Amino acid sequence: MSDNDDVPFNRDYPLKPGVVDRVRPGVRRILCDNPSAFTFSGTNSYIVGEGKVAIIDPGPRNDAHIQALLDAVRGETVTHIIVTHTHNDHSPNTAALKAATGATVYAEGPHRASRPRYESEQHTSESGADRDFIPDVRVADGETIEGDGWALQGIATPGHTANHMAFAWVERKYLFVADHVMGWSTSIVAPPDGSMVDYMASLDKLAARPEDLYFPGHGPEIPEAQRYVRFLIRHRRAREASIVHRLAKGEADIPTIVRAIYIGLDPRLVNAAGYSVLAHLEDLVARGIVATSGDPVIGGSYRMAP
Numbered sequence: 001m002s003d004n005d006d007v008p009f010n011r012d013y014p015l016k017p018g019v020v021d022r023v024r025p026g027v028r029r030i031l032c033d034n035p036s037a038f039t040f041s042g043t044n045s046y047i048v049g050e051g052k053v054a055i056i057d058p059g060p061r062n063d064a065h066i067q068a069l070l071d072a073v074r075g076e077t078v079t080h081i082i083v084t085h086t087h088n089d090h091s092p093n094t095a096a097l098k099a100a101t102g103a104t105v106y107a108e109g110p111h112r113a114s115r116p117r118y119e120s121e122q123h124t125s126e127s128g129a130d131r132d133f134i135p136d137v138r139v140a141d142g143e144t145i146e147g148d149g150w151a152l153q154g155i156a157t158p159g160h161t162a163n164h165m166a167f168a169w170v171e172r173k174y175l176f177v178a179d180h181v182m183g184w185s186t187s188i189v190a191p192p193d194g195s196m197v198d199y200m201a202s203l204d205k206l207a208a209r210p211e212d213l214y215f216p217g218h219g220p221e222i223p224e225a226q227r228y229v230r231f232l233i234r235h236r237r238a239r240e241a242s243i244v245h246r247l248a249k250g251e252a253d254i255p256t257i258v259r260a261i262y263i264g265l266d267p268r269l270v271n272a273a274g275y276s277v278l279a280h281l282e283d284l285v286a287r288g289i290v291a292t293s294g295d296p297v298i299g300g301s302y303r304m305a306p
């Protein structure tokens with residue numbers, strides 16, 4: 001969410017839907033026409049390799065986008081479809097693309113939540129999960145998918161979703177990072193699908209890796225990616241500190257905390273901001289810093305632990 005100016009966001013992304021953009025040798029991207037407050041200008045699908053290629057994230061259910069992808073690879077063979085995570089803006093086009101190409105589908109696994117739903121949770125965030133998705137091949141953390149002239153290593157990066165996986169083209173130091181790290185905005189981490197503890201651990205994991213050019217699921221590529229990841233880590237720690245600062249003044253519910261710490265927030269993102277705050281609170285409660293009555297849920301009231 002674009003609520004802070006401490007992270008050097010880049011929203012300069014003039015790419016038009018359906019246009020094939022050869023962003024680096026061996027890397028093409030095509031934008032799907034699904035803009036929103038959550039997807040920025042839409043979902044990026046990537047074509048990796050030449051001749052025998054992989055397509056990363058076929059996108060939401062969208063026939064025009066399928067056609068654009070097929071037009072882009074005319075005369076080539078799609079050998080692999082790789083899915084980073086099971087949100088409705090990334091995976092639902094997989095079945096149609098597989099039917100059209102016969103490619104094998106790779107992903108960490110089907111959709112699952114980061115934790116079980118509490119009794120007291122009437123309804124949870126509108127996660128937009130694709131619960132129908134099942135990969136042909138499940139990729140384990142650190143496992144490499146070999147193609148013709150390319151190789152992508154699966155890097156488990158849970159947090160945005162439990163099954164989120166980034167894919168590193170190790171030889172080139174590129175990382176297809178999907179929704180874990182984006183240049184235009186911070187990522188949504190909404191329990192129970194998402195987990196802040198996992199999200200922070202996954203940021204630390206990327207910070208320790210050599211890739212320095214990231215291709216995200218939305219918006220422009222991220223150069224100097226190591227530096228950018230360090231900004232995101234600092235940003236999350238600052239967010240946590242402002243939640244603690246607010247609670248030090250007295251008990252508060254989540255809408256009150258959101259109003260206190262998000263200045264100038266896009267009204268369409270207030271609900272998502274609430275879930276991000278919940279993700280931090282869940283972590284703070286687990287660490288014994290913050291207390292609540294019962295389970296840490298979106299409707300709960302929070303105070304500093306005695």
Ligand SMILES: [Zn+2]
Pocket residue numbers: 085087160179
């Ligand atoms: Zn997502």
